[in-house]
Amino acid sequence: MAEVDHLAAERATARFDVEEMKVAWAGSRHAVHVADRMARLVASDPVFRKDNRTMLSRKELFKDTLRKAAHAWKRIVELRLTEEEADLLRQYVDQPGYVDLHWGMFVPAIKGQGTEEQQHKWLPLAYKFQIIGCYAQTELGHGSNVQGLETTATFDPKTDEFVIHSPTLTSSKWWPGGLGKASTHAVVYARLITEGKDYGIHGFIVQLRSLEDHSPLPGVTLGDIGGKFGSGAYNSMDNGVLRFDHVRIPRDQMLMRLSQVTREGKYVHSNVPKQLLYGTMVYVRQSIVADASKALSRAVCIAVRYSAVRKQFGSQDGGPETQVLNYKTQQSRLFPLLASAYAFRFVGDWLNWLYTDVTQKLEAKDFSTLQEAHACTAGLKAVTTSVTADAIEECRKLCGGHGYLNSSGLPELFAVYVPACTYEGDNVVLLLQVARILMKTVSQLASGKQPVGTMAYMGKVQYLMQCKSAVSSAEDWLNPDAIQEAFEARALRMAVNCAQNISQAASQEEGFYERSPDLLEAAVAHIQLIIVTKFIEKVHQEIPGHGVKEQLQALCNVYALYILHKHLGDFLATGCITPRQGALANEQLGKLYAQVRPNAVALVDAFNYTDHYLGSVLGRYDGDVYPALYEEAWKDPLNETVVPEGYHEYLRPLIKQQQLKLSRL
Numbered sequence: 014m015a016e017v018d019h020l021a022a023e024r025a026t027a028r029f030d031v032e033e034m035k036v037a038w039a040g041s042r043h044a045v046h047v048a049d050r051m052a053r054l055v056a057s058d059p060v061f062r063k064d065n066r067t068m069l070s071r072k073e074l075f076k077d078t079l080r081k082a083a084h085a086w087k088r089i090v091e092l093r094l095t096e097e098e099a100d101l102l103r104q105y106v107d108q109p110g111y112v113d114l115h116w117g118m119f120v121p122a123i124k125g126q127g128t129e130e131q132q133h134k135w136l137p138l139a140y141k142f143q144i145i146g147c148y149a150q151t152e153l154g155h156g157s158n159v160q161g162l163e164t165t166a167t168f169d170p171k172t173d174e175f176v177i178h179s180p181t182l183t184s185s186k187w188w189p190g191g192l193g194k195a196s197t198h199a200v201v202y203a204r205l206i207t208e209g210k211d212y213g214i215h216g217f218i219v220q221l222r223s224l225e226d227h228s229p230l231p232g233v234t235l236g237d238i239g240g241k242f243g244s245g246a247y248n249s250m251d252n253g254v255l256r257f258d259h260v261r262i263p264r265d266q267m268l269m270r271l272s273q274v275t276r277e278g279k280y281v282h283s284n285v286p287k288q289l290l291y292g293t294m295v296y297v298r299q300s301i302v303a304d305a306s307k308a309l310s311r312a313v314c315i316a317v318r319y320s321a322v323r324k325q326f327g328s329q330d331g332g333p334e335t336q337v338l339n340y341k342t343q344q345s346r347l348f349p350l351l352a353s354a355y356a357f358r359f360v361g362d363w364l365n366w367l368y369t370d371v372t373q374k375l376e377a378k379d380f381s382t383l384q385e386a387h388a389c390t391a392g393l394k395a396v397t398t399s400v401t402a403d404a405i406e407e408c409r410k411l412c413g414g415h416g417y418l419n420s421s422g423l424p425e426l427f428a429v430y431v432p433a434c435t436y437e438g439d440n441v442v443l444l445l446q447v448a449r450i451l452m453k454t455v456s457q458l459a460s461g462k463q464p465v466g467t468m469a470y471m472g473k474v475q476y477l478m479q480c481k482s483a484v485s486s487a488e489d490w491l492n493p494d495a496i497q498e499a500f501e502a503r504a505l506r507m508a509v510n511c512a513q514n515i516s517q518a519a520s521q522e523e524g525f526y527e528r529s530p531d532l533l534e535a536a537v538a539h540i541q542l543i544i545v546t547k548f549i550e551k552v553h554q555e556i557p558g559h560g561v562k563e564q565l566q567a568l569c570n571v572y573a574l575y576i577l578h579k580h581l582g583d584f585l586a587t588g589c590i591t592p593r594q595g596a597l598a599n600e601q602l603g604k605l606y607a608q609v610r611p612n613a614v615a616l617v618d619a620f621n622y623t624d625h626y627l628g629s630v631l632g633r634y635d636g637d638v639y640p641a642l643y644e645e646a647w648k649d650p651l652n653e654t655v656v657p658e659g660y661h662e663y664l665r666p667l668i669k670q671q672q673l674k675l676s677r678l
């Protein structure tokens with residue numbers, strides 16, 4: 014705890030119990046305790062220091078990542094941490110690295126697509142780090158279009174092996190994290206060819222490097238793909254390139270849970286949907302939604318605390334300067350982001366529940382919710398990452414000039430975060446998947462088929478297509494039913510409009526292609542409805558703690574009315590609300606910002622982030638920003654010498670030359 018709390022006055026104005034809000038945010042009292050313990054463990058360990066990260070060269074940064082990963086593993090083993098604790102410890106280390114892909118994709122791919130026998134063989138090796146794995150799907154030529162991948166896995170019945178080959182330059186695996194320098198193994202996605210027939214994409218476990226000296230195995234060419242956006246940031250990750258020259262692997266290294274190749278080379282597909290091959294991506298997409306709320310809440314925490322510390326311009330009578338957080342413009346930019354952080358947190362929890370539920374159903378051979386899981390994970394991944402990436406940049410601007418300094422933590426957070434809009438599915442490509450499912454659902458309405466899950470509202474088509482909002486005062490917008498109905502009507506009408514336009518095209522495919530920009534917006538409207546709905550449902554639950562429910566209610570309304578205001582064109586164009594009702598929503602939004610203002614600092618305190626994890630001099634808990642900024646500047650390598658290197662070569666001759674010229678005048 015800080016000795017001098019420059020934000021004490023802010024904390025004193027909070028009208029709710031911050032400790033209880035921490036519980037609401039983390040999900041349970043247990044979750045708060047575990048997270049707290051792990052965060053402090055990391056913060057107090059000098060190996061996990063990260064304040065100098067943006068000043069390291071790529072090589073130093075990569076070595077630092079290896080060191081941190083090894084040290085984290087040592088601590089996990091020494092302290093006998095549980096899986097939950099270990100995951101949190103890695104999260105607080107906060108440096109992207111090969112372990113993310115090892116635990117986050119390699120292990121889940123084997124769990125999801127490997128037979129029990131294969132899991133029995135490979136998982137213990139992975140769990141003890143006797144092998145290190147990555148997920149090698151994307152190629153130089155194709156990422157989004159998974160069916161377009163070119164790497165081949167041809168079965169050779171003579172030797173009972175698959176021959177893995179990269180037939181073209183564009184078939185080189187390109188991007189997999191951990192592949193460049195660290196991984197010994199990969200789950201490689203390749204076209205399965207047997208008995209002369211191409212059966213499409215399947216997963217194979219392939220060893221890449223020697224377990225003795227880490228050198229590439231014969232026929233394997235691999236390396237790092239090069240520096241990436243920003244200093245520090247995602248450059249700690251060894252995203253890699255990989256080519257195979259007729260590399261042989263035993264037949265039993267094909268992941269055979271969904272389909273098999275027999276000893277004779279016969280292809281057998283189990284009676285399961287082929288999309289289960291994409292299961293690892295679905296799993297990671299739902300984790301990415303939870304991750305979005307973490308990244309967004311970090312940026313918002315920095316911007317809120319700093320905005321409370323920073324003062325600009327005085328009162329007209331020469332009194333004290335105004336905290337920038339008191340400017341209405343600052344509030345209208347910042348508070349919707351604060352509300353979004355909470356909204357994403359709760360929708361992330363719900364998505365995790367949905368994923369667990371779908372997984373259990375799949376195990377019982379019930380595939381009915383597969384489409385729902387795909388639509389929700391793809392859509393929520395797309396919307397939450399796009400909003401978060403933009404929001405981090407907005408937080409940088411909200412911090413003025415100091416936000417542009419590395420020591421603010423925001424440039425690095427942005428650089429680390431933006432690829433989330435691309436990896437695990439480009440956001441536009443994913444939203445078009447949602448749109449396809451929406452169009453399918455609309456087309457089935459006429460046949461009387463009742464939509465289920467998050468599409469269930471579409472079943473109220475008769476009502477939602479013609480309903481008119483009853484809002485007649487700003488306060489009416491505090492009614493969750495009014496919000497819910499407006500969002501449902503907007504999403505449905507946008508989807509139906511798209512479907513009608515598509516039906517006028519020469520073919521469904523052509524119509525979809527022509528209308529894809531509108532479809533994108535319809536998909537976003539549907540996903541925003543889900544986020545609003547899950548926030549409303551959360552607030553309806555019993556939430557203990559003085560004032561906690563009231564604050565969440567206010568944030569829920571901020572989130573919904575901000576989206577309504579931002580997308581007013583959609584609501585008006587579809588006739589769901591009138592311009593007057595739109596203006597009333599904006600009026601109510603202003604009142605809600607005033608309600609949030611005294612609670613803002615406490616609302617970000619509830620994220621319970623250590624100064625180490627935040628990594629920002631602007632976001633310090635104690636608000637003592639200026640001495641920290643001043644001190645940080647002196648740590649820059651440029652300040653190691655008073656006179657800079659290069660002075661004698663370039664500056665002195667220049668200055669002397671000018672002096673000489675002047676003396677001749």
Ligand SMILES: CCCCC/C=C\C/C=C\C/C=C\CC/C=C/C(=O)SCCNC(=O)CCNC(=O)[C@H](O)C(C)(C)COP(=O)(O)OP(=O)(O)OC[C@H]1O[C@@H](n2cnc3c(N)ncnc32)[C@H](O)[C@@H]1OP(=O)(O)O
Nearest residue numbers: 113114117118156157159288291300301304387436437438
């Ligand atoms: C790793 C860390 C884990 C922790 C995470 C926590 C925090 C995150 C922090 C850091 C992350 C760290 C690293 C990031 C690592 C990144 C890894 C990667 O990027 S791996 C590569 C990911 N690649 C993609 O996502 C590719 C995107 N493309 C696709 O998913 C598909 O190809 C696409 C676009 C869906 C199209 O597929 P296609 O086969 O052509 O399908 P159709 O459009 O024709 O659809 C056919 C039917 O299949 C249904 N479908 C499609 N996908 C799925 C799915 N996933 N699940 C279920 N069903 C699916 C689709 O709806 C169609 O159904 P119908 O036939 O209409 O009924």
Ligand SMILES: Cc1cc2nc3c(=O)[nH]c(=O)nc-3n(C[C@H](O)[C@H](O)[C@H](O)COP(=O)(O)OP(=O)(O)OC[C@H]3O[C@@H](n4cnc5c(N)ncnc54)[C@H](O)[C@@H]3O)c2cc1C
Nearest residue numbers: 148149150151155156157188189190432435436437438441
């Ligand atoms: C940091 C990072 C880490 C990654 N890690 C891994 C990893 O560990 N393993 C792995 O296998 N891969 C990994 N990837 C690859 C990643 O999954 C792909 O980059 C991603 O799926 C996007 O595919 P792409 O690069 O082919 O983009 P493209 O599909 O080429 O996208 C280019 C543009 O085309 C547009 N576009 C494409 N198709 C359509 C369409 N049908 N309709 C409309 N517009 C379209 C996109 O919106 C985008 O604007 C990683 C990528 C990054 C950036």
